[in-house]
Amino acid sequence: MINRTGKYTTLFTDGPSILGAGAVAGPKEAQGPLGKGFDKIIYDAKAGADTWEQAESAFQREALITALSKTKLKAEDLDYIFSGDLLNQCISSSNALKEFSIPYLGQYGACSTMAQSLIMAAFVLQSGTAKNCACVTSSHFCSAERQYRFPLEYGGQRTPSAQWTVTGSGCAILGEGKKNSVRITGATVGRILDLGVKDANNMGAAMAPAAAQTILDFFKDTGKNLDDFDRIFTGDLGLVGSKLLYELTLKEGYDLRHKHDDCGMLIFDRDRQDVHAGGSGCGCAASVLCSHILNQMTTGKLRHILFIATGALMSPTSCQQGLSIPCVAHLVELTFL
């Protein structure tokens, strides 16, 4: 059963369960604080492929296979797969998944894509047309860097507010709600917000207002507040964006500082790993959700959380044309029931 609550939020009284999840990461992520939690490390960041883009596809493929291996399902048991990435025309998703022959619904929400995919899958499962769906997203430092910023060989200096795109992928398989599992119990779909930030090397600042808007929408719609949750995770606001999120939500009476973690801040050790403002990318929120966060939920350390993935919807072209960055954030409420 679904209940539309307030203007933007949906609550699920018998929401889908995450039946299995897989997180695959690259060598730099393996050296980070969450390294031991990933299901698989691909130490060759090129994954034996000819190009970085194809390497990213390999990460996504491995995440799907790993997630499936934790369920009793095979690829042909999946009714739909929701997938997306940061590359032009989401090419790493289509190349990753073409061999599986699963009905494919490409999603684009930049780094918010994992949350968007979970929401889409939850709605579609609820409609009755599907029993099992997969959600998978990926990113790769090398394919993203050269597409969005500079050729890798150029060795461009990075600004302090810049974030390091995570090389990794996360996949979650959703199916019928069952006891003793992590379940989707709520969802708030974000609205695009563009407050005029034009600096593609400061995505945290661009995305923070969208994150705040969606979190506040959820609290307003549901009447819930911070005390209801063990932890609140954002996708990849990084250092700059997280601080701005605290400012924006504090104005409305919510002090997130002791309840909040950002996947981009968790995945790297900023003192040791030279990632400036933290990690980013579709693969950041996805791989942290599918390892660190879900592991804590299934082992009883966390019971009730919010997962808000944020996306900066700019393109290299729009940045070169001097346009500001439209942003969006989607929220998923997860509960161990």
Added chain:
Amino acid sequence: MINRTGKYTTLFTDGPSILGAGAVAGPKEAQGPLGKGFDKIIYDAKAGADTWEQAESAFQREALITALSKTKLKAEDLDYIFSGDLLNQCISSSNALKEFSIPYLGQYGACSTMAQSLIMAAFVLQSGTAKNCACVTSSHFCSAERQYRFPLEYGGQRTPSAQWTVTGSGCAILGEGKKNSVRITGATVGRILDLGVKDANNMGAAMAPAAAQTILDFFKDTGKNLDDFDRIFTGDLGLVGSKLLYELTLKEGYDLRHKHDDCGMLIFDRDRQDVHAGGSGCGCAASVLCSHILNQMTTGKLRHILFIATGALMSPTSCQQGLSIPCVAHLVELTFL
């Protein structure tokens, strides 16, 4: 009510209605055979904007406003908007829609995006979390040509199999099923198919097998056949792709030749308009659906049709790297009830 039928198809016993639709096109499309059917022509293909990308956003914005104007709804009455385009990171959609503050779910299926969006909206409406959703996609010859092929100023020679990207946008507003309206009665989500075509100037050949696969999936799943339909429309297979579709489906016993139209073939006069193999782009299928096709359905000329939009999921990077083109096709069954 939804019934999953066969492996890939969903049938709706009380499917959503198209409450209103808007089609906006550029000057070349206005001169084509369907010119009089569009709701609005923007004769300045740059739509008063600074760049082609922003012009495309203007087309998409107009399509949404036009579609809303045919309903009793305002933008704030829309629970979700499903949108996408061909540009890197779907930037024309996010820039077009950011001012409306509608919960936004970006879709990427290349030229199949309109069918994908209709399916997503139908599923989401069926889940009970939404009453009204919009689906909008766009394309623009100038923004697409310079992104996928050559700088416009270069005046590159086009191959005979090349298609002309439509400058236009189509938007459909979906809501509760009601009598005497066009309703979504079925949907088949496509699986990615890549038979090795590498020529980005022959997308029809790349996409035809995906179109055939989805159409055959639908017939197999439902037991329906050609006689059940007044017309079968594909998105933008063009001349080359349409012929290949006939070949591929004839092998399985379906002779589409007298039942089939392709939006890319309908929108331009190939003898007169120098578009080579026909029109293409997210805006092609969308603008033809939202004018020509729906107009014929609401005036009683067509009662029962299939709309299959096809997408070539390559990127300029993947083409330059010599990779073949993964393709997908999504099918929507529309019935005037």
